[in-house]
Amino acid sequence: MRLIRLSAALAALALLALGPQGASTAHAQTSKATCADCGVIQSMRYVEEKGQGTGVGAVTGGVLGGVVGHQFGSGRGNTAATIVGAGAGAYAGHQVEKEVKKKKYWSVSVRMDDGSVRNLTYSARPPANEGERVKLLDGGRRMALLAN
Numbered sequence: 001m002r003l004i005r006l007s008a009a010l011a012a013l014a015l016l017a018l019g020p021q022g023a024s025t026a027h028a029q030t031s032k033a034t035c036a037d038c039g040v041i042q043s044m045r046y047v048e049e050k051g052q053g054t055g056v057g058a059v060t061g062g063v064l065g066g067v068v069g070h071q072f073g074s075g076r077g078n079t080a081a082t083i084v085g086a087g088a089g090a091y092a093g094h095q096v097e098k099e100v101k102k103k104k105y106w107s108v109s110v111r112m113d114d115g116s117v118r119n120l121t122y123s124a125r126p127p128a129n130e131g132e133r134v135k136l137l138d139g140g141r142r143m144a145l146l147a148n
Helices: 002-035 056-070 076-100
Strands: 036-051 103-112 116-124 134-138 142-145
Touching: 056 076
Parallel strands: none
Antiparallel strands: 036 103, 036 134, 103 116, 134 142
């Protein structure tokens, strides 16, 4: 019985020594260290990578442009219109293919509580900003904003 009273008295003295802010700081440090999936966003940026053309767009555009160009003129004018239409169609088809294959995503760097850095990509803007504390969910596929 005396041992329990002595333990309680020592615990009370420790809390008094820490003061109200020291106790909350100690608790905050303990709770931060226990979260393996928590960290702070170091950087966040929107990325647009140019798409690569495979040649399919150029070939398709060239054929369509040639067919349209062939509808104009007669004789040598018809041949010239076909060639110009094929060239213009090939260029346009190539540009359209590159635009369709353009990659757009959010690149996010999170400094985890254990000191490691996780680099993640998201198709939509994450619900947090640089400097905010987050918890990674589903292996990093989602994130939740935590109160600081």
